[in-house]
Amino acid sequence: MTPEPDADEVVRVAILDDHAVIVDGIASWIAEHAPDLRVVIRTTMWLDLIRHPDFPVDLVLMDLQLGDTVSIESRIRACRAAGAIVVVVTALDDDASRERCLAAGADAFVSKTFPVEDVVAAARRALRGERAPAAPKGPDGSGASDDGALEVSAPPEAALSAAERRAVGLYVQGMSTADVAASMDVGYETAKTYLRRARDKYAKVGRPAGRRAELIRRAAEDGMLE
Incomplete structure (x- = not known):
């Protein structure tokens, strides 16, 4: 039997995807098969991630396409500035999207057509400092995304100069x-x-x-x- 890792060795994970079923599916797989990881944030909305009391985390698994106006570059940079490793998990698996994410600071870029175990393997490599280019395309080569907009309330204006x-x-x-x-x-x-x-x-x-x-x-x- 594999011993449970110490609490201070467990990687705290956030999952951000605009499909709740994907969020729950990844979280469930991690809970069952990856004792070295612990999902502390599950959300379909960017603002919910950064406002969550458990943010910042150690690792963010992030969808490229969300139904809001915050760019993927801004999301990646905010997480990286907070000290998190960022793995982009996306249905839009093309060279331009991969280069765009890696240039913004993402540590890995993985197609949603891959099983969760491959996503977690890419995340573990990133956690070890192995910042690698995108994984090859999955077996079906593509995936559909939902372009429906999500409404979010604007935070109070601080009126900075x-x-x-x-x-x-x-x-x-x-x-x-x-x-x-x-x-x-x-x-x-x-x-x-x-x-x-x-x-x-x-x-x-x-x-x-x-x-x-x-x-x-x-x-x-x-x-x-x-």
Whole structure:
């Protein structure tokens, strides 16, 4: 019998796909066959992922096509900035889509025509640091997607200035405050003030941003990672 991994060794996983049946199917397979992984977020909506109390996670299995207006590049960058490995699992398995996702920072790109065990194998390789190109096409070569739009409520407007938005956008993508200052050609204290004011404005409208992970969520919600 295979011993259960320690709690601190288990990889925390989020699954994002606009088909709930796919989300549940992947989660069920992982629960039964992958004791080293634990699904903590299941969702069909991007905003539900980044607003979830368990975000950020270690690994995100993400559909390429969702029924909202947030680009795949923004979604990948937001997850990567939060420290997550990103595996894109998609029915749109073509060279242009693969290159688009990998260029944005995805760690792997896998066709939905492959069984879940192959998706998990690709995720494990990515977790080991083996950032590889897309897997070959599956047996049927393609898959249909649902283009129906999902309605999401807009978060309260924090009314950041252009400079504050710029500072936040740089900071949440991994820059230090000093790096933000250099990139914006302003002093360190000025950059620090921009970030403090942005956090304060978010707090005033009920959108916590005190921690970097929270600020990443706010930036993703407000389209700063395009």
